Amino acid sequence: MKLIIGNRAYSSWSMRAWLALKAAGLEFEELVVPLFDAAWDQARAGDEFAASGGKVPLLWDGDTVVWDSLAIIETCAERCDYRFWPEDPARRGMARSMAAEMHSSFPAIRREMPMNVRKRVDDHILSPAEIEEVDRILNLWAQARARREGEGDYLFGAWSAVDMMFAPVVTRFITYRVPLPPFAAAYASAVLHHAHVVEWIELAQEEPWEITAYEPEKS
Numbered sequence: 001m002k003l004i005i006g007n008r009a010y011s012s013w014s015m016r017a018w019l020a021l022k023a024a025g026l027e028f029e030e031l032v033v034p035l036f037d038a039a040w041d042q043a044r045a046g047d048e049f050a051a052s053g054g055k056v057p058l059l060w061d062g063d064t065v066v067w068d069s070l071a072i073i074e075t076c077a078e079r080c081d082y083r084f085w086p087e088d089p090a091r092r093g094m095a096r097s098m099a100a101e102m103h104s105s106f107p108a109i110r111r112e113m114p115m116n117v118r119k120r121v122d123d124h125i126l127s128p129a130e131i132e133e134v135d136r137i138l139n140l141w142a143q144a145r146a147r148r149e150g151e152g153d154y155l156f157g158a159w160s161a162v163d164m165m166f167a168p169v170v171t172r173f174i175t176y177r178v179p180l181p182p183f184a185a186a187y188a189s190a191v192l193h194h195a196h197v198v199e200w201i202e203l204a205q206e207e208p209w210e211i212t213a214y215e216p217e218k219s
Contacts, residue, residue, distance in 0.1 A: 003017060003029070003060075006034070006056040006057075007032065008117070009118050011056060012115045014057045015167060016168065019196050019197070020073040021072070023076065024076035032207075035211060055067065057072060070100070070165070073099075073161045073165075077161065102165045102166060108129035112130055113176045114172075115175070117200075120175060120177065121177065124177065137169060141183070142183065142184075154187070
């Protein structure tokens with residue numbers, strides 16, 4: 001298996017797919033294609049990128065190709081014994097709905113708080129649109145924690161697909177110092193201390209590439 005990803009510092013979708021493969025325990029080769037550098041257009045025009053239309057992440061398994069983070073998560077769930085979704089049907093339905101909403105929504109957060117796991121920004125002021133989206137995410141987290149299975153620290157108890165989908169959001173909240181209520185701060189801390197998230201962030205520190213548009217003037 002080969003997973004093609006963008007810069008770990010910036011690529012939230014790549015992070016989600018990578019976390020899924022790590023959770024599944026599948027052996028895979030990583031190919032990092034730096035986003036928007038001088039060779040980006042040439043790289044994404046290659047045959048390996050044809051299926052995704054030049055986007056990352058992209059998973060190749062022999063002749064099988066899967067693109068889009070959520071599709072890669074579901075592929076991993078099919079190929080391993082690790083439970084990616086809650087066992088209870090009601091909780092599982094909610095977790096899948098939350099993951100899908102994360103997949104398709106929250107444009108203000110994506111636009112105004114670009115992912116950058118190497119930075120801390122002290123002077124970011126949330127816009128009304130960001131505040132509305134942050135409130136929605138915190139509400140979803142609260143609902144999930146109220147329905148969790150067992151005593152685990154993650155949204156539904158054990159580390160699962162929905163946590164993988166929200167992990168890049170957690171990093172954004174930390175980067176831009178978004179105020180969090182105690183329950184959400186505890187959840188964010190648990191995500192940031194998960195071994196796979198720690199590994200991703202550590203690897204990001206070693207990357208030589210920098211995207212000026214994603215680098216705040218003050219940090």
